[in-house]
Amino acid sequence: MRLGRTGHDVIDSGFFHDADLDYATRGVLGRAVHGASEIGEVLATIARVRHASDWATQWRLTAESAQHQAERALTDGHRVSARYAFLRAATYWSCVLDGLAGEADDGALLAAFHTGRRCWDGFIDCSAGAHVRLDIPYQGTMLPGYLLRPDATGEPRPTLVITNGSDASISDLWATIAAGALERGWNAFVYDGPGQQSMLFDQSSYFRPDWEAVLTPVVDTLLARPDVRADQLAGYGLSQAGYWLPRALAFEHRLAAAVVDPGVVDVSTSWTEHLSKGMISQLREGERKPFNRAMALAVRLPGLARTLTYRARPYRHSDWFDLYRTVLEYRLDPQVAALIDTPLLITDPEGEQFWPGHSATLADLVSGAEVAHFTATQGAELHCQPLARLLTEARVFDWLEDRLGLSEPAPQDAAADTP
Secondary structure: OOOOOOHHHHHHHOOOOOHHHHHHHHHHHHHHHHOOOOHHHHHHHHOOOOOHHHHHHHHHHHHHHHHHHHHHHHHOOOHHHHHHHHHHHHHHHHHHHHHHOOOOOHHHHHHHHHHHHHHHHHHHHOOOOOEEEOOEEEOOEEEOEEEEOOOOOOOOEEEEEEEOOOOOOOOHHHHHHHHHHHHOOOEEEEEOOOOOOHHHHOOOOOOOOOOHHHHHHHHHHHHOOOOEEEEEEEEEEEOOHHHHHHHHHOOOOOOOEEEEEOOOOEOOHHHHOOOOHHHHHHHHHOOHHHHHHHHHHHOOOHHHHHHHHHHHHHHOOOOHHHHHHHHOOOEOOHHHHOOOOOOEEEEEEOOOOOOOOHHHHHHHHOOOOEEEEEOHHHOOOOOOOOOOHHHHHHHHHHHHHHHHOOOOOOOOOHHHHOO
């Protein structure tokens, strides 16, 4: 870790020299805004991390501590304390999971996932009935979901359907956007889609490019509930869902408005940007053997092998050529984008490191789409603005409320009513 630096230097140069660890640190710090992490716990943990191999070990210590706090508080009848300790523990177990992803020991990875999910369920169970489990019928199975509500009254409310990205935990969505929805009187629905979290680890269900097959049953289930306003259903897509949600919106037209954070028109560009021109040609021309030979050499680098193993898991394929060809299918064709008629807001952070330029491209493809720019001057740079979630949710919900007609008029000066 970089020690003895000013705050300005840390933000400019990073908490770690390792870009992945630095970005992960920013993400977990950003979750403190709605109680999903504690800044002191985060800083104490990363101070113990000297190498990437330390990440899972040190976060496990912090996760176990928060989980024990939650269990003690619950036993002693302190439900609010238990609730937030369970939430923090879920966040920290997510960090453990990230540290184990790509490792050969699936047992440790699955144990970390299940423990983190139990902590999330503990958070749900301590909500005094405000949050409820709501599974979605999907192709002969069920997608695990949770309807998060401001209270347990069952009052009909505007509802935000939140679609996760490629690897975040469902608990990460609380501080990312769900808590902001509840504070504004909305419901928030979070779920595991195919290839995500429990669907991947427990059901061996993998990603699919045609996300309308996922979003439509979600919408069907929500619209059948009395606590969801049918005319005030909106969507939010995080990270890789910046592709999935627009793709689904081309065919599912019942959402009143939607936000993608950020926009993604071709998922594969984050995979192919480091390939040589020759490998890209081999991939596109169907030359399996030379492509796989080149990949076999490339993955001798331990860091690259680990990253690709981690990223490949939800796509199912173990053959490198098949994997990359599959990822090429995750692209929003202009003809499909032209079918989108849902009002769409697209975030565009300065320094977007995974899909640079895609937000502007998506805005050009979708008629009437609007772009919300975020800058380093605001502390809102990088993918999904990890250290500016309050700023992001303000921009997102102000826009959504305007689209759905939920904005309240400014209070009139009492003097103005005087004859």
